[in-house]
Amino acid sequence: MPAEVFERLELKAGDVYVDCTAGLGGHAAIAAGLVGSAGRIVLNDVDPENLTRATERVRAAGVSVDALRGNFADIGRRLVAAGLRADGVLADLGFSSNQMDDGVKGLSFMREAPLDMRLDPSLPISALDLVNGSSEGELSSMIREFGEEPFAGRIARKLVQTRTTSPISTTLQLADAVRAAVPGGRTSGIDPATKTFQALRIAVNDELGCLGAFLKSIEDAAAGRMGWMNAGCRICVISFHSLEDRMVKRTFGGLVKSGLAVEVGEQGVGPSDAEIDVNPRSRSAKMRSIEIGNV
Numbered sequence: 001m002p003a004e005v006f007e008r009l010e011l012k013a014g015d016v017y018v019d020c021t022a023g024l025g026g027h028a029a030i031a032a033g034l035v036g037s038a039g040r041i042v043l044n045d046v047d048p049e050n051l052t053r054a055t056e057r058v059r060a061a062g063v064s065v066d067a068l069r070g071n072f073a074d075i076g077r078r079l080v081a082a083g084l085r086a087d088g089v090l091a092d093l094g095f096s097s098n099q100m101d102d103g104v105k106g107l108s109f110m111r112e113a114p115l116d117m118r119l120d121p122s123l124p125i126s127a128l129d130l131v132n133g134s135s136e137g138e139l140s141s142m143i144r145e146f147g148e149e150p151f152a153g154r155i156a157r158k159l160v161q162t163r164t165t166s167p168i169s170t171t172l173q174l175a176d177a178v179r180a181a182v183p184g185g186r187t188s189g190i191d192p193a194t195k196t197f198q199a200l201r202i203a204v205n206d207e208l209g210c211l212g213a214f215l216k217s218i219e220d221a222a223a224g225r226m227g228w229m230n231a232g233c234r235i236c237v238i239s240f241h242s243l244e245d246r247m248v249k250r251t252f253g254g255l256v257k258s259g260l261a262v263e264v265g266e267q268g269v270g271p272s273d274a275e276i277d278v279n280p281r282s283r284s285a286k287m288r289s290i291e292i293g294n295v
Helices: 002-009 026-035 048-059 072-082 127-133 136-147 152-163 171-181 194-205 207-222 242-257 273-278
Strands: 016-019 040-045 064-069 086-092 229-239 261-263 286-292
Touching (some): 016 026, 026 040, 026 048, 127 136, 136 194, 194 207, 207 229, 207 242, 242 261
Parallel strands (some): 016 040, 016 086, 040 064
């Protein structure tokens, strides 16, 4: 949703743009043309390969770039340490196509890959560890909470039964086990493995915990407790499932209600039909944006 993002951020020459989840640098490359040589682009990502590629792409535009390797949960603290304040902030909570298609990360149930799911390769626990080391109750709770899966109990039971013969070590083994546990198979065009894969990815990467910390840093900036944003800084967050969107909606709504921010544009807006045609993976995206006041 690049057009919608930059319409709301209203970046101008000399601004500091912070891309909390840089990916391959697509949004940042557009931002570079808006802030110009007098501006600054801050790129942050947990994936070292993507961060390198994004940095090279943006530096080629002749803009000053700061590349920060790490989770966006810490972005506020790291900007303070660097002596930088943001004028525009984007957090795109999706993952890039190259990560989905990666033969090592194991994010897709459509191709054979090791059961990993770590976006940050330095994380200590993988999906393989969770699937084969968690109790039935732990798996059921995880799949129900993070995947909003009504058949979480059935799926957890099947996974425990399956791993007694041999460990579940690949994406297709996991997907087949989940499909066998869901009565009726595919519904509404959604593969039965979708929600379980989502749940495991969220758990492995602590996605909701990291989002909560990031939103807390926005609250701290708006209240003047953490100086990583300039007055009038605009923030856009693009979420991809209801768990994320509810957290963003609650935080942004609270800031607006307390008078520390104002809404920018329509809230919870999704991609255009044209974008969905080009990029079907964007269909579940929702964007919310605010402008914070004096900080």
